[in-house]
Amino acid sequence: MSAQRFDQLADQRPGQPAQHGSGPEPALTGPTVEVLQAMIRNACVNDGTPISGQEVRNVDVIDDLLGDLHRQHYEPLPGRRSVLTTVEGSDPHAPTVLLLGHLDVVPVSADEWREDPFGGELIDGEVWGRGAVDMLNLTSSMAVAVRHLADRPTPPRSTVKFLGVADEEAGGTWGARWITDNAWDDVACDYVLTESGGIPSPGPAGPRIVMATAEKGIAWRRLTIRGTPSHGSMPWGSDNAVVTAAEIVRRLTAFEPTAQVHEHWRAWVEGLxxxxxxxxxxxxxxxxxxxxxxxxxxxxxxxxxxxxxTFSPNVIHGGTKANTVPDKVELDVDIRTLPGITDDDVDAMLSEALGELADRVELSLIVEGRPATSSPLDTPMFDLLRRRAAAVHPGTEVVPWMTVGGTDASFFRMRGVPAYGAGMFSSAMTLPLFASRFHGHDERIDPASLGLSAQLWVDVVDGLPG
Ligand SMILES: [Zn+2]
Incomplete structure (x- = not known):
């Protein structure tokens, strides 16, 4: 369906955005539900260890769907497979769009769920399971959109690449980071679309649709704190690493770096x-x-x-035995940086937070960090996303937002490619609901949102000016 026809359809239903639940192209909804269900059932849970995830199983689902389309696999570790496919566009001047979806999911606390988190069942009009909003919903809709574009008699205007990646939930080491470092030419593109957008955010003046244009950086640090071992029966005056670590945790929690009113925050507030x-x-x-x-x-x-x-002390290990004063504690701190903050700035902040205790701490990296990244708002792609959102949800406005968690978008932004968190959700999904299900219990999604997202990808690759 052309972008123009999509506009017309939207115009025929003014004031009834919820009615788009059954459209606009139901042909894309059914297959997306099925692919999503299959991927949820594969339970590609990434717990951060290199052998977890085993995304090869979700690549199998995509391979089945894409069948005859040429595909490239990347598998830097056994089972940590990613997949790329390309559908050539008709207009050589039109920008190339890469649809980027991750194949892994985070762990669950199964006892807390109302339904089986890996059942993938359609219950009361929603598909239930881990990954239903983060982000197997979008990954399945991207794969289905690409299949649809390849099957259509007319090619898309833009060349479209679909990249389904492993390991997003643990920082992309065996997925997007590896591929952008080792096979950049394969995934080179003019725009990337990925998760964290298209979600209606309610407000007193009506809903706004958020689309991610920036994200915070990651600078996780391990703090190793030393003490002197001695007998636990005589603690007075001892040099106890756990006691020192407790004070360090307290200081980190009390530490408040100066607030920054940066352009992404300003853009968000202006529309509030x-x-x-x-x-x-x-x-x-x-x-x-x-x-x-x-x-x-x-x-x-x-x-x-x-x-x-921000500084969040999240993991602590120390001590070996109840009768021994511990000589070593390891404390992992989740540090998320704002635009412009460097590694040196982070270390300086830690030093300020810890005061004289900074001398007691050895700092090391937990994962390779990355800076905060952002994409311009004045691109033809962002314009198009605004128009698509207005067509599906008449009377709403798109607001750019900065995500505070990390996504694979950053690997492309770091190479100068504008990347946006996009998607299209029905009015049934609101930002607070989305946020409560994201990595939460009872994660689930309505099929209308799946179809709308699949349709968005089709519209985008047909609608960009050449
Ligand atoms: Zn995600």
Missing amino acids: PVAAEMHEMLLDPGRLRDAFAGMDTTVARYCHAVTHT
């Missing part, structure tokens, strides 16, 4: 339907904290994260 006084507070680094006080906790937590480099 709040009173002028609140606007001013949100754009004033000195008064941000006061603004958070009156907000819903989840919203305030996001607003804080997007305006601060």
